[in-house]
Amino acid sequence: MPLGSHRRRRAGRAAVAAVLTATALLSFPAIAEAKVTRYRSGSAGDVSRPSWNGPAYTMNGSGAIVPATMTKAVDAIRGGSGSIDVTVLAASAASGSPTPECDVITGLPNVNSCTTYVLTSAQDASNTQVNTDVRNSEFVYFAGGNQCNYARWKGTPLQASVQSVVAKGGGVGGGSAGHHINSSIVYDACAASTDSATALANPYDRSVTFTTGMFSWPNYGDTVNDSHFVTRDRMGRTMAFVARALKDGLTTSGKAWGVGVEEGGSLFVDRNGLATLAGQDAYVVLGDHAPEQVVSGRPLTYSGFKIWHLTPGSTYDFANRPTCGYYTRSVVNGVPDSNLYSGTPVC
Missing domain, CATH: 3.40.50 (Rossmann fold)
Incomplete structure (x- = not known):
């Protein structure tokens, strides 16, 4: 569905x-x-x-x-x-x-x-x-x-x-x-809906499809949005979306940012690209290098996704995207690290 x-x-x-x-x-x-x-x-x-x-x-x-x-x-x-x-x-x-x-x-x-x-x-x-x-x-x-x-x-x-x-x-x-x-890269779900297990096991599953070239809002480029994020355990599939965006050349910068917002959460983004979160938590997932393995029919391997965990009242600057404040998580042969939704920032 x-x-x-x-x-x-x-x-x-x-x-x-x-x-x-x-x-x-x-x-x-x-x-x-x-x-x-x-x-x-x-x-x-x-x-x-x-x-x-x-x-x-x-x-x-x-x-x-x-x-x-x-x-x-x-x-x-x-x-x-x-x-x-x-x-x-x-x-x-x-x-x-x-x-x-x-x-x-x-x-x-x-x-x-x-x-x-x-x-x-x-x-x-x-x-x-x-x-x-x-x-x-x-x-x-x-x-x-x-x-x-x-x-x-x-x-x-x-x-x-x-x-x-x-x-x-x-x-x-x-x-x-x-x-x-x-988002500038839209997970469109036109063939079927996917979940984290399916997308990690095969990022080219028929349920993982994208639409590009529709909207590219100022300061919000190279993004792929996801929703109902924690409740439906969608971190894994967002990781797969980011890896696909990189492998398929869907971004303009060679990097891709997944933006996952939990139910009841909302990011207000102002004219200068500064986002402020209200309601519930959100996550920004950065892929900044080529995936080690993202091939049709094979599980994802990607080392070092950079993840910013936003809580209500916190900000994220999409115009000047931060280089600190993230924790890292990896996926090996379709199996992600534990504790995907929390971590100690590395800087």
Whole structure:
């Protein structure tokens, strides 16, 4: 089952007193069954101003909004004045409230509106109303679900629309599947979902596939995100992702950074690339040399992954990536060292 497809998107706090409308829009006249569902809460009109003060990002280990980092993103983008419009993109309907992210976002200070779109077809990424709302917003949040659905938007008008939000000084974020899609190397799970044991035993297993060339946010290049990190024991598979990225030449620097965020954790990344963690722990896993063995059908061998363990309130500078503060762990013939999630920094 693809990553997160079995997991319900969490409902946020109860819906605030706001205008909530739902509109079904036909995406393409020739495909009558394709439907885009739109929900808008808050103001019916968009804010307007000549410039914004982002970009700003939120990278969440599970699908739900983390108010602490979302509030920081709103404040960073607005630069101390005005309010912003937010668009939430989802590829599947939520259980319970149809707008769990907007239920939380509209309750935060300085949010003018929040619009949720449920897009059930890759062709919906060309829908005119969707792209208009995204381009008029100042922050785009990718909901949890199955990141393969988002990867299918590569090369569409919607990809360009999301990029335009960051380019004008807005922001972007996501949780679970939405966290995955915001790294420059996306573990897309389009063939199947993988786990640590499978990926370490064969980093070229059919379940280990990537999408590149979709988003490459300033200061966040050469990254591969992972979610539900400790709860689902994903350190091993992130190590395999990093090794694959190096072997396959998917990075621009000859190095690859895995960014694993635990459920309930969220990294706020500011315009200068400085990330601050809230909620739960996160890990940055660096591969800075060629793997000793990463071959189809054979287990991974890699010596000396450098791992930064971040706790709530700590920071990591993606613009000037640190060279100290890490502990090291290795994998030999598919077997990782013990104590992957804790260690004494070597410097």
